[in-house]
Amino acid sequence: MFKRVLIANRGEIAVRIARTLREMGVSPVTVCSDADRHALHVRMCDAAVEIGPAPSRESYLVTQKIIDAAKKLSAEAIHPGYGFLSEKPELAAACKKAGIVLIGPPEEAIVAMGSKTSARALMKKAGVPVVPGSDGAIIGGDVEIQMAAKKVGFPIMIKAVNGGGGKGMRLVRSDDELLSAARMARGEAKSAFNDDAIYLERFIERPRHVEIQVFCDGHGNGVYFGERDCSLQRRNQKIIEESPSTAVDGKLRAKMGEVAVKGALSVGYVGAGTMEFLLDPHGNFYFLEMNTRLQVEHPVTEAIFGVDLVREQVRIAAGEKLGYTQQDITGRGHAIEVRIYAEDPAQGFMPSPGTITHLQFPAGPGVRVDAGVTAHAEVPMFYDPMIAKITCWAQTREHAIARARRALEETKVGGIKTNIAYLDALLAHDGFHKGDVHTGFIPEHHDTLAPPPAEIEIERAVLAAVLHRELDDHASSAPSAPSTTNDVGAWQRAGRHAGLLRGFFQR
Amino acid sequence: MSYSVKVNGKEHAVSLRQVAPGRFVASAFGKEWPLAVVRQADGTLSIAAGDDRFDAQIDPFEHGAFVDLGVTKIFVEALTLREAQKRKLQEASAGGAGDWQVRSPMPGKVVSVLVAEGAVVKKGQGLVVIEAMKMENELRAPDAGIIKEIQVKPGQTVVASAVLLAASSK
Numbered sequence: 001m002f003k004r005v006l007i008a009n010r011g012e013i014a015v016r017i018a019r020t021l022r023e024m025g026v027s028p029v030t031v032c033s034d035a036d037r038h039a040l041h042v043r044m045c046d047a048a049v050e051i052g053p054a055p056s057r058e059s060y061l062v063t064q065k066i067i068d069a070a071k072k073l074s075a076e077a078i079h080p081g082y083g084f085l086s087e088k089p090e091l092a093a094a095c096k097k098a099g100i101v102l103i104g105p106p107e108e109a110i111v112a113m114g115s116k117t118s119a120r121a122l123m124k125k126a127g128v129p130v131v132p133g134s135d136g137a138i139i140g141g142d143v144e145i146q147m148a149a150k151k152v153g154f155p156i157m158i159k160a161v162n163g164g165g166g167k168g169m170r171l172v173r174s175d176d177e178l179l180s181a182a183r184m185a186r187g188e189a190k191s192a193f194n195d196d197a198i199y200l201e202r203f204i205e206r207p208r209h210v211e212i213q214v215f216c217d218g219h220g221n222g223v224y225f226g227e228r229d230c231s232l233q234r235r236n237q238k239i240i241e242e243s244p245s246t247a248v249d250g251k252l253r254a255k256m257g258e259v260a261v262k263g264a265l266s267v268g269y270v271g272a273g274t275m276e277f278l279l280d281p282h283g284n285f286y287f288l289e290m291n292t293r294l295q296v297e298h299p300v301t302e303a304i305f306g307v308d309l310v311r312e313q314v315r316i317a318a319g320e321k322l323g324y325t326q327q328d329i330t331g332r333g334h335a336i337e338v339r340i341y342a343e344d345p346a347q348g349f350m351p352s353p354g355t356i357t358h359l360q361f362p363a364g365p366g367v368r369v370d371a372g373v374t375a376h377a378e379v380p381m382f383y384d385p386m387i388a389k390i391t392c393w394a395q396t397r398e399h400a401i402a403r404a405r406r407a408l409e410e411t412k413v414g415g416i417k418t419n420i421a422y423l424d425a426l427l428a429h430d431g432f433h434k435g436d437v438h439t440g441f442i443p444e445h446h447d448t449l450a451p452p453p454a455e456i457e458i459e460r461a462v463l464a465a466v467l468h469r470e471l472d473d474h475a476s477s478a479p480s481a482p483s484t485t486n487d488v489g490a491w492q493r494a495g496r497h498a499g500l501l502r503g504f505f506q507r
Numbered sequence: 508m509s510y511s512v513k514v515n516g517k518e519h520a521v522s523l524r525q526v527a528p529g530r531f532v533a534s535a536f537g538k539e540w541p542l543a544v545v546r547q548a549d550g551t552l553s554i555a556a557g558d559d560r561f562d563a564q565i566d567p568f569e570h571g572a573f574v575d576l577g578v579t580k581i582f583v584e585a586l587t588l589r590e591a592q593k594r595k596l597q598e599a600s601a602g603g604a605g606d607w608q609v610r611s612p613m614p615g616k617v618v619s620v621l622v623a624e625g626a627v628v629k630k631g632q633g634l635v636v637i638e639a640m641k642m643e644n645e646l647r648a649p650d651a652g653i654i655k656e657i658q659v660k661p662g663q664t665v666v667a668s669a670v671l672l673a674a675s676s677k
Contacts, residue, residue, distance in 0.1 A: 351640035461574040464563035465583040
C-alpha cells in the first residue's frame, strides 16, 4: 500500500479523499492555489504545495505543477478527485512518465471515453445502445452547424466534445435558437475545458438520467454498484440524486449493469467509473457518456451498499484484486443526496461567492455531510459554486425524503445566498414524491418551486427583524446565551473554534 | 420604538415596547405579541412569540437583512419611522423616471459586451455576459432604452453591484 498520496483537487472532494486516506494509514498531501491557502482541504492534509494564482487554468489545471508537487512531497500516487485534471489523459501520461501511480483508469481508457464522440462509437460497437447524433465534432462554422442540425432533427442538445458537468451544454428546440446557443456553448466550453469543439445529439423527451456505478480491477474483473437517478437537474447540473431509481426494477438494473460493465471492460477500464444513460418512459436506455473518475454523487451509492468507493479506488490502484463478485453486492434502503450551491434562486441562480458569516451543518441518524468550507471561510469566485453535499439514508424512500428535509432545515449558511429553500421545495414536491421525475422536471415545475413564504413565516421574519434592530440599538437590554463572541478573549474563542472543528472532522 | 417593515413588497407598521430585559410586547398584524428573545453565542436570535418558538439568523444586506428561519430566508427591511420618511423623500427626488442601470449581481469577469453605446435595446435583450464560478451569465435589459454609457470592457474583473452600463428611456 502507498505511504503517501497527493490529492490534486480542492473543496469537499479533497476533504472526502483525505478522510479515507487517513483511515487507511496513508498520509494525505495536497496542492492549493493562492485563493485556497486557508482552505479546509489544506488543513486536512499533512502537507500542501502552493501551485500558483487563483484561476484554475494557472494552478489546478497545470499538469506539470501537480507532478512537481507529488515529486516534492514524495507521493507515490495522485488522486485527481473529479473535475480539474481528473479526466485529462495528459495527467495519466505525465504520471506514467514520472513513475507515479494515477488513482484512476489507464490513459488509453480515458482517451477512449474522454471524447464523447469516440466514446459513442466505441460503445455502439460494444453493443451498448446510443442516442442518434452528429457522429463527431462539428468542423466548420454556422453553415455546418445548421446542416448537422437538419440531419439530427430537433429537439437537439448541443454538447462540448470535451465537456462535463453541464458546462457548454444547450438545448435547442428550433432553428432560430440554434446559432446563438452554439455560440454560448462554445464560449462556455472554451473557458471551462479550453476546447470549444461541440457536437449535436437528438434530445430524448422526458428521459430520466440514470447512471450505473461500475468498478473494475486491473485483472479483468468488473462489477456494478446499482444505479443513481440524477434526473433532477437545472441547466444540466445535477442537484438531487437518489438510489435506487423509482423507475428501475431488479431486472432492468441487471440489464443496465451488465451492459455497463461490458462497455467498461471493452476499453480496458480500471477503477471507479460511471456509465450515464438516458432512460425513456418505456424502459429503453441510451448511453450518454462515461465519467472516468469518482462521481460527485458517489455518497449515495456508498450509503446503499456500505462501500467506501475511494478506499476501493486506492486498493485497486495499488494493484489489489476486487476480491468480491456481483453476487456479493446487495443494496439496502434508500439514499438521497442534495447539493448545496452558493447561488441565488431569486436572481436566476446567479452565483453568490463571498464570505460565509455563519454555518451550521445537520447531524443525527442517517445524515452525512461532505463540505469543503467552514464558518468564516471565503467562497472564491474562481471555482465551482457547490459548497456542500448532504446525503441521507433511510429504510424507505419516503423516510429518506423526510430525513433530507429535516437535514436541510438544520442547515444554516449565512453571508452568501444558497439554494437550500429551493432544494426543500423540490423534496416537498408532489411529483417528486410520486417518483414521477425526468430531466425536464425542474423547468416544467419552476413556477411552483419557489412558493411565496407562508403568512406565519412573514410574521416571524418581521418580528425577528424588529427585535434584531432593537437589540442592536440597545445592546445591554438583551440577555445573551452564557457567552457571546463580543466579550470572550481570543484564547477562549480559539478553543471553542477548535472544539467545533473537532466535532466537524469526526463526523 | 415604532417601525415600518417592508417584506415581499408590503409595508407593515410594528411598534415594540420593552417590558423587561429580553421581554417585549409587539403590536403588529392587528394584534399584540408577547415576545421573549435570547441572543445565542453565534448571533442567532431564539425567539418565543407567545407559544410559537423559533430561531432566526439575521444577515444584514444593503438596507435590510435576510432573516433565515430554517429553510426559508426572507428579505426584510425594518426602518424606524424617521428612516422610512427620509427614504420616501429620497426616492421621490431621484433621477429621471425610466432611466436604468445594469449592475453586476456578483463578483466576476466580463466575458463580452453585446451592445455598443448609442444602441437602442429592447426589454430582455442580452447586454453583458459575466463569468463567475465557471458559469456564464447573460445580463439582460430590464426595460427598453438607449445605451448611454458602457463602463466595462471584456476581460475586466468586476465587484458585486458594480455598474456595468447605463441607459436612458429614449
